[in-house]
Amino acid sequence: MDAKTALQQIRKGQVSPIYLCYGTEKYQIQQFITLLTEHVTQEEHRDFGIVPFDLSETPIEAVVEEAETIPFLVPKKLILVKDSSVFTSGRDQNKIDHQLDRLLAYMDNPTEYSVIVFIVEGEKLDERKKVVKSMKNAGTVLSFMPLSGEQLVEWVTHQAEKRGCKLAAGAADALIRNAGTQLQTLSAELDKLALYAGQGGIIDVEIVDILVARSTEQNVFVMIEEIANLRLEKALNLYYDLLKQREEPIKIAALISRQFRIMLQVKELGQQSYSQQQIASQIGIHPYAVKIAGEQARKFDTGRLRRILADLGELDYQMKTGAIEKVLGLELFLLKLGA
Structure with missing residues (x-):
């Protein structure tokens, strides 16, 4: 089952007794838990109806015992369990002996008054473990991995519409390039932009550039984009x-x-027919960054990218040894690159 299907079922009132949520998109995991919370417990019951656990501090059998215990003053309990070793190949630093047979037995006969959500903030589960296989067979393992480049643009567009605004052409890309790819950050920036535009307003690229500040990393990203498009003056102004x-x-x-x-890696892996998601996983960056790096890399051949990296290595050595004044050295490099 994928997360989208699970959300649709929850909205229909079809809640599974156990979920295993894993992935690097913490914001999406939290959104899933928020929706599940709204459907499992009423707001006035949440002091007694939500029970947190951390498996680095508590054995798994304590979670099972809580799930089997009849709720106090509430009709149903939501048990949130943070994990870093039971479902992954990671090691439990506190060396807690988890009796996984208790969990496996509970999975065969879960109670009607408890919903357990295991939360794993990591890219992979350990497929060799019996408990992971059993959870997958139950169909309640949900993956929350980074959205692809196109999906991220669609997500930003949809979130703007939910706030009563529309994004003009290029505004979604401008927002992602300025704010980065973290959904939590993008959501906060969209709140600000929607407040500025007002109900039914249109958010264009100019508004995004005025209201959404870029980090140093994002400024460098845009600087290289300007150089790749032969807009040297704009690149130097950013510098x-x-x-x-x-x-x-x-x-x-x-x-x-x-x-x-990154541009060189994306170019070389792309030539080997790797997909956007595969490249992102291989070099450890967001798929949207792969998309943009691929577009930038098309402006340079492989040989030139290698020469640029060699020049940057030499520049780094000269700057650190005092062979060249740092500000001037980097400015000269940018002028040479733009030429």
Whole structure:
């Protein structure tokens, strides 16, 4: 079962007794838990109806005992269990001996008055473990992984519509490029933009650029985009703005190196027919960043990307040894790159 199907079932009142939520998208996991909470417990019952556990501190049998205990003053309980070792290949630093047979037995005969949600903030489950296989057979394992580039744009567009606004052409991409790919951050920025635009208002690229501040990393990202499109003056203006913000030239150079390294990796993996999601998993970045890096990489051949990285390595050495003044050295590099 996927998360979308699980949400549809919950809205229809079809709640499973056990869920296993895993993935790196904490915001989506929290949204799922919020919706589940609304359907399982009434607001006035939540002091007694929601029970948290952490398996790094508590054995699994204590969770099962809580699930089997009849609720006090509430019709149903929601048991939220944070895990980092039972369902993954990670090790329990506190070396708690979890009696997993108790959980397996409970899965065969769960109570009607308890809903258990196991929360694993990691990319993978340990498929070799019997408890993971049993949970998958029960059909309640939900994956919350980063959205693809297209899905992220659709998510931003939909969230704006939910707030009573519309995004003009290019505004969704502008927001993601300015704010990054974290859903929690994007949601907060959309709240601000919707408040500014008003009910039924339109949010365009100009409004996004005015209201959504870019981080240093995002500024470097845009700087390289300007260079790739031969807009050297805009790229240099971004560099000067970073200097006014007292950003260290060595740090800026390191971020530039990182982006060009990603571009090279995306280009090479793309030539090997890797998908966007596979590339993202392989090099450990968000799929949207893969999409944009791929677009940037098309402006450079593989040989030039390698030469740029070699030049950046030499520049880093010169800046750190004092062979060249840092601000001037990076400015000259940008001029050379733009040429």
